[in-house]
Amino acid sequence: MRALVTGASGFVGRTLLDHLATEGDVVTGLSRATGGPEITDRGAVHAAITGCEVDVIYHLAAQSHVPTAWSNPIDTLRINVEGTQNVLDAAADAPGKPRVLVVTSAEVYGSVTPDELPIHEDAPLRPNNPYAASKVAADAVAQQAWLGRGQDVIRLRAFNHLGPGQSSNFVCSGIAHRIASAERAGTRQIDVGNLNVRRDFSDVRDIVAAYRLVAESGQSGQVYNVCSGNDRSIGDVANGLLALSDADLKLVPHPDLVREVDTPVVRGDNSRIAADTGWQPQISLSTTLADVLADARATR
């Protein structure tokens, strides 16, 4: 396939580019970081997208940092909502009218109670931070492009993902980097936050494989959860990483890392994407953790 990827320099974008190359796809990456257009620059986005002929656009570019969304909700709306509108409108004018995959987030579902699990795509959307609201808005913009003008658009709601190359702001990479530092320094203590919180973790390489399968065989207009269908605790992740180290380390709760969490468990329902595309996660959590720790040891 011929593909265009926005947000190509991000964690998921880089992993997707690797996967598409492995599949033999011809790929154009758009990234502000490498001189590409700002996603909010409607004219530049239009020129970039209409200037190439592709089968599918993976729209990943986003402002996805929740604290930044709280401090700057307007920029977050512009990047995540107007950016999506710009990409969709350009795709509608582009040669061959490519399919557009709009990637949002499980954050759109907000806080859920255990009796609402697993989270199905038809669950109510209850955004509880400005990042989540911007992703609900992007979801609406993408949905209306399909309902209102029949554009070939698919929405993807990605749950938590892990993998080598992720920022250490995220819990798994953060713990891995602290383990690698402790190994180097010969110290014992690994600071951690809430260990009981349970989330639906997938390896980012499984996530991007799902995206490509959806590009090939997803249903136009549909929305898909991309998730493992299982929940694992942060403690499982932390202890899994710890077990990979020969050093004598211990997990120590640190007040700066412990956050108030109003959703003890998140688990998604992936039956729709499995039925429509045959996707199933392939990479075990232990493999992911080994790769994340190896990556953390190799980078400082």
Place this chain on the structure above:
Amino acid sequence: MRALVTGASGFVGRTLLDHLATEGDVVTGLSRATGGPEITDRGAVHAAITGCEVDVIYHLAAQSHVPTAWSNPIDTLRINVEGTQNVLDAAADAPGKPRVLVVTSAEVYGSVTPDELPIHEDAPLRPNNPYAASKVAADAVAQQAWLGRGQDVIRLRAFNHLGPGQSSNFVCSGIAHRIASAERAGTRQIDVGNLNVRRDFSDVRDIVAAYRLVAESGQSGQVYNVCSGNDRSIGDVANGLLALSDADLKLVPHPDLVREVDTPVVRGDNSRIAADTGWQPQISLSTTLADVLADARATR
């Protein structure tokens, strides 16, 4: 109550100001048309709203013309989504932290089939034009202000409303103006579009009465349909207006006015607002039509 109204010069805004004055409220109207800030000017909106102490903000300012939303989706998103974010953020900083009523539209529900009627607030949102998408986005921004920071916000989804002073771009006022013109000119033919389409019509004066009741006794964080709970056909409206004229007129379908309509019937469920605030529509369709026709005869 002390109230601030955005979009105060619009059809609903003017009617709301009249109603609040009748109720003895102290009202500040913000309107771009009378020198007020653009709702997209975050600093000016912040200054205007934090500069007065009110109990409630009625946020009506919007770009609500669907064809304009198709031709200019970005401005529509800025006015309807960023505008809502600006008002909410200013209200959060304003003295006394006023309640904010965010008015959206039944357009958020999109196309519905007869078996989905009446439309309850928990119905899925299926925006099928860029105006509707912008209102789903505004709904999300308002919802997250409640869920994410506990701000006193209520969302209102208004169904079709009619009344004196409405633009003749809307079907009822349009027919009334054509009747008034025919009466003056002594002609017989009144052009009409689809007469079989059924919508949930309310008098705008009932609608604004609902808004004030919600300001007084609505539940924080809640979303309310504002609708009559009945559906009437465009033919009912047209024939009701025709019956108010002594002239010998006839309705003639005109190809320019007949549109493809994918939702034959819209009817909302108003049980939630009725239960929480006691609101019930008071004005009969025949009274509304008489007032609309009188207004059309008085203006050219």
